[in-house]
Amino acid sequence: MKRGQSSASLFTLPLAVLIGWGLISARVDARTVEISANSPDPVTLSGTAGGQQQSDCGFIPNAPSETLRLTQAFPFLRLQVEGPRSVTLLVDGPGGRFCLLRDQMSNGQLEMSGYWGPGNYNIYIGDTANSQGNYVLSISRRN
Numbered sequence: 001m002k003r004g005q006s007s008a009s010l011f012t013l014p015l016a017v018l019i020g021w022g023l024i025s026a027r028v029d030a031r032t033v034e035i036s037a038n039s040p041d042p043v044t045l046s047g048t049a050g051g052q053q054q055s056d057c058g059f060i061p062n063a064p065s066e067t068l069r070l071t072q073a074f075p076f077l078r079l080q081v082e083g084p085r086s087v088t089l090l091v092d093g094p095g096g097r098f099c100l101l102r103d104q105m106s107n108g109q110l111e112m113s114g115y116w117g118p119g120n121y122n123i124y125i126g127d128t129a130n131s132q133g134n135y136v137l138s139i140s141r142r143n
Contacts, residue, residue: 032067035077035139042140049083049135050127057090057099060126066137068093068121078113078140081125084133093121101128 033043051061070077081089089100089110094117100110125135 032069033139034069034071035074035141036071039141041142042138045137045139047125047135047137048132049087049125050130050132051124055090055124055126057101057124058086058088058126058128059130060088060090060124064092064122065125065135066123068123068139070116070118070121072118074116074141076113076141076143077116078111078138078142079123080138080140081110081135082138083125083135084127084129084131086127086129086131087133087135088124088126088128090124090126091121092124094119 031045033045035043045066047065049065051059053060053062068079079089079091081087085102087102087110089112091098091112098112100112102110123137125137127133
């Protein structure tokens with residue numbers, strides 16, 4: 001090793017290659033989205049549905065896909081998820097834990113709307129088929 005070269009740099013390149021090949025996955029924490037009366041509407045987020053943890057709402061990630069922080073009560077708020085046929089929506093917040101599964105009437109979307117109180121809501125985008133696919137989550141205050 002050359003003088004001044006750190007031993008950490010010896011591991012950086014091989015680690016980056018392994019992550020790039022998918023042999024090692026990097027854990028990414030949920031992004032926190034704060035919604036207030038002045039927030040853009042709608043807020044649109046995307047990610048990968050599914051995970052390794054089996055639950056009553058399909059296979060979900062170990063950590064929330066998204067965290068929603070509401071700074072105030074909203075008389076009406078809508079969460080809408082588009083994704084694979086087997087996508088699920090699990091919301092765990094101050095009002096309880098709610099799961100939506102896709103059915104023949106959902107027309108390719110999952111939607112949860114109504115009154116939402118202030119607080120933090122952990123949102124898990126899962127999958128009943130134990131597979132993964134892309135999702136788009138839309139959050140709107142419009143009825």
